[in-house]
Amino acid sequence: MSQLSEKLAAGEFVVTAEIAPPKGVSLEQELSLAQTLAPLVTAINVTDNQGANLRMAPLAAAALLRQRGIEPILQMTCRDRNRMALQSDLLAAAALGIENLLLLSGDHPRFGDHPQARPVFDLDSVQLLQAARTLMAGEDLSGRPLQSSPVFFAGAAVAPEAEPFELMMQKVHKKAASGARFFQTQAGFREAPLLRFMEEAKPLGVPVILGVLLLKNARMARYLNDHIPGVRVPEEIIARLESAADPLALGIELARDLVALARRHCQGVHLMTLGCEDRIPRILC
Amino acid sequence: MIISRQKDKRELLHHLDGKHKLFLVGCGACATACKAGGEDELFQMQEWLALHQREVTGSLVIEEACHIMRAARDLRQHRVAVEEADALLVLTCGAGVQSISSNTEKRVIGALDSLFLGNVRRLGQYEEKCSLCGDCILNETAGICPVTTCAKGLLNGPCGGMEEGRCEADRERDCAWLLIYQRLTRQGRRGVFARVVPNKDWSRRHQPGKHRV
Ligand code: SF4
Ligand code: SF4
Numbered sequence: 024m025s026q027l028s029e030k031l032a033a034g035e036f037v038v039t040a041e042i043a044p045p046k047g048v049s050l051e052q053e054l055s056l057a058q059t060l061a062p063l064v065t066a067i068n069v070t071d072n073q074g075a076n077l078r079m080a081p082l083a084a085a086a087l088l089r090q091r092g093i094e095p096i097l098q099m100t101c102r103d104r105n106r107m108a109l110q111s112d113l114l115a116a117a118a119l120g121i122e123n124l125l126l127l128s129g130d131h132p133r134f135g136d137h138p139q140a141r142p143v144f145d146l147d148s149v150q151l152l153q154a155a156r157t158l159m160a161g162e163d164l165s166g167r168p169l170q171s172s173p174v175f176f177a178g179a180a181v182a183p184e185a186e187p188f189e190l191m192m193q194k195v196h197k198k199a200a201s202g203a204r205f206f207q208t209q210a211g212f213r214e215a216p217l218l219r220f221m222e223e224a225k226p227l228g229v230p231v232i233l234g235v236l237l238l239k240n241a242r243m244a245r246y247l248n249d250h251i252p253g254v255r256v257p258e259e260i261i262a263r264l265e266s267a268a269d270p271l272a273l274g275i276e277l278a279r280d281l282v283a284l285a286r287r288h289c290q291g292v293h294l295m296t297l298g299c300e301d302r303i304p305r306i307l308c
Numbered sequence: 309m310i311i312s313r314q315k316d317k318r319e320l321l322h323h324l325d326g327k328h329k330l331f332l333v334g335c336g337a338c339a340t341a342c343k344a345g346g347e348d349e350l351f352q353m354q355e356w357l358a359l360h361q362r363e364v365t366g367s368l369v370i371e372e373a374c375h376i377m378r379a380a381r382d383l384r385q386h387r388v389a390v391e392e393a394d395a396l397l398v399l400t401c402g403a404g405v406q407s408i409s410s411n412t413e414k415r416v417i418g419a420l421d422s423l424f425l426g427n428v429r430r431l432g433q434y435e436e437k438c439s440l441c442g443d444c445i446l447n448e449t450a451g452i453c454p455v456t457t458c459a460k461g462l463l464n465g466p467c468g469g470m471e472e473g474r475c476e477a478d479r480e481r482d483c484a485w486l487l488i489y490q491r492l493t494r495q496g497r498r499g500v501f502a503r504v505v506p507n508k509d510w511s512r513r514h515q516p517g518k519h520r521v
Contacts, residue, residue, distance in 0.1 A: 102460075106507060128467045131459055131477040142460065149464040150507050164507060182468040190473075190489045193501045194465035201504055209468055252469030252476040 025122040026094050027066045028176040031205055031230045037291035038307065039096060039207070039232060040300070041068035044079035050087060056300060057093050063303050066094040066123055068207075068293070072103060074251070075135025082112060086119040096178070097121050100129025105145040106154065106164055113158055117173030124177040125207060126151040130252055149197045152177055156202040179203035181231075182253045183220035184211055192223055199227040207293045209253045210236035212260055212277070214284055221288050230290035235281045237296045237306065238274040241265040271299070278306045309338040310374075310401040311426035311434045312345070315419055321360065323417045324397075329363045330417075331386070331393035333408055335373035335400035341431065344420050345399030353399065353419070365392040373404030380411040390414065442513035448500040450491035455508070458484035463505040 030037050040060045042053045057067055067088060069081040085095035097116050099109065116124070128148045132140045146154060154164055161172040179198040185191040195206075206229055211217050217233065224231060236254070238244050241264040244256040260277065267273040278294075285292045296303060314320075324330075332350050339345030347369055354364050366389025370382050383390060390396065395415040398405045401422040409416040426434035439456040445463065446453060455461045459477035466485035469476025473486040492499040 128460060128462060130469065133459075133477050144460045144462065145510075146507055147460070147462040147464050148467075149504055153504065180468055182470075185466075185468070185470055186472050187486065187489070190466060190486060191470070193489070197464050197501075197504050253471065255471070 025066070025176045027096065027123050028204065030065055031290055034290075036286060037065040037232060038063065039066050039068060039291065039293045040064045040303070041070055041293070041295060042084065043070045043073055044081050044084045046076070046078050048079070050079070050084055053084060054087060054091070057088055058091070059300055060303070061093045063307065064294075065291075066096050068096040068098055068125060071098040071100045071127070071129070072135070073098075073130070075102065075130045075132045075137070075140075077136055082116060082119070082121075085116070085121050089120045094123065095121055096123040096125050098125045098127060099151065100127045101144050101146050101148060101151055102129030102132065102142055103140075105143055109146060109151060110154055110158060110163055113155060113175070114169075114173060117158075117175065122174055122176050124155060124175050125180065126155065126177055126203075127180050134250070134252070148179060149194070149201050152179060152198060152201040152203055176204055177202060178205040178207060178232075180209065181206045181220070181224075182209040184209070184213065184216045184255055185253065188216075188219065188223075195224065196227070199229050203229055205230045205232060205290075207232045208234045210234040210247075210295060212236075212255070212257055212281070217284065218288065232291035232293045233281065233285040233289045234293045234295065235278050235285070235306070237278045237294070237299055237302065238264060238270075239297070239299065240270040240274070271302075275302055275305055279308070282306060309341060309426060309428070310403065311423040311436075312339055312342050312401045312420040313423065314344050314349070314399070315421055317356070320417075320419060324357075324360070324362065324395075327362070327394040327415070327417070329365050329393045330357060330395055330397045331365050331390050332367035333373065333383075333396055333398045333400065333404075334367070334369040335404050336369050336371045337373070339373070339400045339404065339420065340369070341428070342434070343432070345404075349399055353397070357397075365389040370400075370404070370407075373398075373400040373407055376407045376410060379404070379407035383408070383411050440513070441508065441510075443509045445500070445505065448502075448505070449488045450495060450499055452484060452488045452491065454484050454488060454500075457487075463500075463508065465501065 069085045071081045085097040088095040132142050155175050155177045158173050161169050181195050241261050244261045247254045264270045282292050334345040334350045350367050366386050368386050370379050395417050397417050398408050399419045405418040424436040427437045441455050466483050470483040475481045475483045
């Protein structure tokens with residue numbers, strides 16, 4: 024059983040962080056970052072060609088984390104693989120002892136470093152959740168029996184601030200119905216939309232892990248707004264970062280407030296600290 | 309209809325290398341409407357070819373170049389001019405090019421790129437609404453195709469990149485799922501949101517495609 028699933032089931036507040044596999048062949052840096060993070064978190068997400076930029080397959084990094092006794096959450100997107108490749112990777116993940124999954128549609132290749140690539144999207148994120156569930160039940164998507172079946176703890180991403188809200192919630196309901204056992208949210212910065220989301224999501228009974236992104240300065244906040252789909256840093260926060268004497272200190276303070284908010288309303292936080300992992304203890308205290 | 313546009317002239321010149329005498333073919337249907345391969349464009353092409361020291365042995369606009377038998381018949385009527393040419397330069401969509409190439413052993417050079425099956429907003433303004441997936445979901449999506457008009461072709465609702473109802477891949481455009489949701493709501497039904505839509509059956513898109521009625 025994954026620690027993540029056990030802790031969530033026990034109602035414990037969980038902390039997750041993330042690493043991105045390298046654009047290259049050496050994982051040394053990423054693994055040492057993971058070692059630093061490990062004592063602070065329950066599990067570590069390993070991103071899948073994030074932002075549609077080519078990197079090493081997350082399966083390798085997740086397996087190595089596992090070998091070192093660190094619990095991974097393997098992210099998997101529908102952008103680059105058809106249903107056969109996805110199922111095949113899911114079986115491989117299970118063989119390598121990877122249980123936690125975060126199943127996503129994936130960013131459109133238009134943003135990344137291979138904009139000429141043919142996007143696949145043979146399945147969508149809802150259908151990928153169902154694929155994982157089908158494999159767990161001992162069958163593939165064609166209904167043929169597996170010789171042995173995997174055990175997964177599959178989660179999905181949600182964007183609580185997305186508008187229109189009711190439209191976004193339709194998909195959240197489908198994800199819950201398709202076997203999502205936890206939700207990790209897109210980075211959020213405002214209380215009101217989160218509370219509205221939590222209110223609507225409560226009847227689903229799926230634990231919610233709030234995405235908390237450490238803002239280092241106003242420039243970074245602007246970059247996120249312009250380039251990262253679904254992330255919206257409010258203008259008011261950008262203005263505060265702009266006039267702050269020590270923007271990073273303000274960013275840490277904002278992140279700490281969000282963690283406190285999550286402790287009141289959610290079941291965990293997912294920290295995105297982008298190179299400032301040494302600040303995590305201050306964000307969590 | 310099939311939306312097409314002329315290839316870049318430099319690319320075309322490359323294909324014309326070593327070919328001095330050309331027979332031109334256009335299409336009276338789609339390529340004419342797209343101003344890519346009708347009477348006018350054939351005439352302009354002829355002038356451009358003359359500038360590049362090419363001779364035109366004859367030309368022909370087929371009513372619908374995708375009609376294989378009709379293309380055969382029309383070509384036969386221009387047998388002499390076709391024989392005289394080193395190659396046929398065909399200003400039709402890819403389907404038209406193949407009607408021609410299946411009816412002659414001569415070298416066939418396509419002068420257009422085929423873009424998509426297009427709806428006409430007004431002449432000169434075309435929109436892709438259907439990508440012929442063979443497994444139509446329109447009845448559940450209030451008549452708006454997500455396979456074609458969602459940048460990711462998703463079947464179960466919007467992705468996490470939707471912002472204020474705008475598409476992640478192009479903020480100038482409405483998210484297809486917003487339009488589907490709004491129209492379903494106006495119609496007072498849940499449509500595609502009432503169930504999890506299963507994986508698309510791509511085998512229904514017969515490959516290679518043939519259909520007999
Ligand atoms: S669902 Fe398929 S057949 Fe129907 S409009 Fe869309 S692409 Fe065309
Ligand atoms: S924003 Fe909407 S239309 Fe654009 S890719 Fe996402 S779901 Fe499709």
